[in-house]
Amino acid sequence: EAQVTQNPRYLITVTGKKLTVTCSQNMNHEYMSWYRQDPGLGLRQIYYSMNVEVTDKGDVPEGYKVSRKEKRNFPLILESPSPNQTSLYFCASSPDRGARGTEAFFGQGTRLTVV
Amino acid sequence: GQSLEQPSEVTAVEGAIVQINCTYQTSGFYGLSWYQQHDGGAPTFLSYNALDGLEETGRFSSFLSRSDSYGYLLLQELQMKDSASYFCAVNTGGFKTIFGAGTRLFVKA
Numbered sequence: 001e002a003q004v005t006q007n008p009r010y011l012i013t014v015t016g017k018k019l020t021v022t023c024s025q026n027m028n029h030e031y032m033s034w035y036r037q038d039p040g041l042g043l044r045q046i047y048y049s050m051n052v053e054v055t056d057k058g059d060v061p062e063g064y065k066v067s068r069k070e071k072r073n074f075p076l077i078l079e080s081p082s083p084n085q086t087s088l089y090f091c092a093s094s095p096d097r098g099a100r101g102t103e104a105f106f107g108q109g110t111r112l113t114v115v
Numbered sequence: 116g117q118s119l120e121q122p123s124e125v126t127a128v129e130g131a132i133v134q135i136n137c138t139y140q141t142s143g144f145y146g147l148s149w150y151q152q153h154d155g156g157a158p159t160f161l162s163y164n165a166l167d168g169l170e171e172t173g174r175f176s177s178f179l180s181r182s183d184s185y186g187y188l189l190l191q192e193l194q195m196k197d198s199a200s201y202f203c204a205v206n207t208g209g210f211k212t213i214f215g216a217g218t219r220l221f222v223k224a
Contacts, residue, residue, distance in 0.1 A: 103160045104158075
């Protein structure tokens with residue numbers, strides 16, 4: 001089954017404790033992206049990647065890191081989480097734009113709480 | 116700055132037609148997408164417009180006017196299961212994407 005898998009689904013952590021949210025896709029997509037979703041703000045892009053070893057900042061990259069060492073994986077790293085990073089996070093992947101434009105396939109989401 | 120504006124809420128009755136508008140102001144434009152998100156779920160892709168005009172996919176249609184920086188999503192024959200949030204999104208270049216804040220659609224019986 002074609003899917004984007006994020007782990008964990010839920011995470012409660014303390015301020016300053018490094019964490020990684022994993023994202024994996026099995027569709028051989030070139031593009032991958034991380035978003036955070038907060039009430040009233042919609043989805044905001046954190047980082048995106050257009051291929052292995054190619055990443056770039058989205059609108060809200062501060063406090064986050066990413067890496068793309070393999071095509072299928074795109075982990076999100078919070079080196080020193082703070083309470084303002086409490087949010088719902090989505091990973092998405094997308095094939096080359098072509099006729100389908102930016103059709104993105106989203107993971108199930110990771111609800112992160114930083115206390 | 117860059118922004119996408121859409122209504123926060125829309126209410127309609129089952130079987131009716133509803134239109135959700137989206138106006139955008141972005142530094143680049145490669146296309147307008149629409150996504151649906153049910154409570155507790157992930158966004159799912161509905162449609163994409165890169166050129167002016169209407170795209171139809173079953174009960175859903177999407178329209179784009181690049182000269183007006185405007186688009187809309189049209190939902191016909193509304194069903195209760197269409198109650199969800201709908202987001203417009205603009206690809207501003209590469210894979211950089213900006214989303215609107217979302218429109219919550221309530222479908223009443």
